[in-house]
Amino acid sequence: MFGSDIVGRPLAEVDTPALVIDADAMERNIARMAEFFAGRHAGLRPHSKTHKSPVIAQKQLDAGAVGITCAKLGEAEALVEGGIRDILIANQIIGRQKIARLVGLARHADIAVAVDDPENAHQISDAAVAAGSSVRVLVEVNVGMDRCGVEPGAPALRLAEQIAQLPGLHFFGIQSYEGHLVMFKGHQAREERVREAIAPVIETRQLIESAGIPVTVITGGGTGTFDITSRIDGFDEIQAGSYVFMDASYGEVEGPGAVFEPALYLWSTIVSRPTAERAVADIGLKTATSDHGFPVLADFRDSTTISLSEEHAKLRLEGEARELRSGDKVRFQPGHVCTTVNLHDRYVVVRNDVVEAVWPVAGRGRSQ
């Protein structure tokens, strides 16, 4: 495996498989999203599940983000270790050991966490009091993804009231993620569905505020809906993540597909050329993922990834790609950046085809 000794060398010399960031493209994506949010009421709280890197999170904050989102407590710890100070964990933190870590972490950073169960809220409260810390708590509201969360309306109000009374907790607002709609086909149809799904959350906000409990934020949204949720009155924070790198699947979603550009690649070697049309590359399910479709050859768009086994990508080559020989190196755009990054220990950061840095994927493996 390469170390930081590759810095300053041409990308062509970097061995494969490797996870490569196009630094210019990533910085353009961060700037474009920042430009969109400039002057708006809604703020951007980028989801770091995509990059798992405090270095990149800091760039997003420098560009104006209001804080950072993550999925796991271990990721939040990695962010704090990397100097990030305002972190929203968009999930439930369950169990004695994790709650102890949560309230400990809240002594060193501003932490928010989602809750959908009063018993869990009581446990966090007890631990926070014992640790002398304070945790911001969001009621997670189900907006149709039917995963976690209480229903909008009375159930959400009831939980908010309980949280507001518990010591060591600061009731922060509502977590609501329309994950089932972020890739809904057709921008107008997507907007209609999202507005319909979010309407009960806005009503719930009014319900909670009418009960005398301030709602600081409604937070949610993603790369597929950032330009919709950010325009809904009463929606405050957008947790878009994928925009920083984009991927083949989001590239096909109208809206983000037109605004952001691919900034993450799998650097790969052709390891076999058995026939004129067939090539095999050295990425597979252990270095890429197929949950949103196969990685695709970035520089030979008419060629096709036929299958992905554990350590092989089988390709059907068309046109000039047929000149690829065993040993040649190629770039793949991942099908899904979030799950692909999770397979790698480090990024090779490249500008003008030269390696500029090697960054750890600091949150990888921090799944607890």
Added chain:
Amino acid sequence: MFGSDIVGRPLAEVDTPALVIDADAMERNIARMAEFFAGRHAGLRPHSKTHKSPVIAQKQLDAGAVGITCAKLGEAEALVEGGIRDILIANQIIGRQKIARLVGLARHADIAVAVDDPENAHQISDAAVAAGSSVRVLVEVNVGMDRCGVEPGAPALRLAEQIAQLPGLHFFGIQSYEGHLVMFKGHQAREERVREAIAPVIETRQLIESAGIPVTVITGGGTGTFDITSRIDGFDEIQAGSYVFMDASYGEVEGPGAVFEPALYLWSTIVSRPTAERAVADIGLKTATSDHGFPVLADFRDSTTISLSEEHAKLRLEGEARELRSGDKVRFQPGHVCTTVNLHDRYVVVRNDVVEAVWPVAGRGRSQ
């Protein structure tokens, strides 16, 4: 994340998600496979891509395995670092940097590698001579998976003749993997297909031997075909891997499904119970995989995993599973053990519900 301080503690106290080995079940699987191979001509060369652990590889050798298989050069290095000395890399090793590592490694262990291209054979030969080492080389022959490999017959003979003449290389035999057939439905139909696919390889062996070049081994096969390939005259080594842990997908394949038992689990916490039927567990695509189907609740077989998002498994509970509450811990059997293990840094080894050891997944991330 837990460390070795959990050794001696009850599994119930281990935080989640965690990758758990049932030590008794794993040892029974290793013993059953060893028993099958005892007294046979064909030997077992277990594929370590499944476990990526030299500790487990050593157990397989202790039970009679003739050597170990792996997929990547980095995995071979991890095996050598863990004390393993006879290693077959069942893939092409391409490029100057990797070939330098390959011939270096061959000074410290008996290494075999697959080749399907004469230029690659020449490069390995040149490097081996320069390093003063010797590498065993297999001609990879395509048996219908249409991935890497030369065609059987004359093309394989031609490559074998070239390899046999090159200094620093020891022509070792034929690598042939019928990966497209290992899960073929119906044991008898599978056996017919496998025998048909392997017949040209056996003929190729005769062709090469008729040219005066000794063929030490034909090596290939998997958990789905070990009892077929091992009975084919002229087939010498079986590279089964999954049998050591089994998984939900292989459990449905007649033959191995009846012989081996599940020995690997994802230890998980229920983090949300929004409705009577719905539960959400804290495993997802970043701790489990879906390429051979979703992980399934091991102790509540009538319940169903409906979806797997990045950090959540959504479950439809039936029967007594409906009594599961938030905070309860459950065992999942992975859909595909090989890709699931690849997501974890360590194993929690459990016997009689007590943690006996914590082992690193030494080959994880060694994808180069």
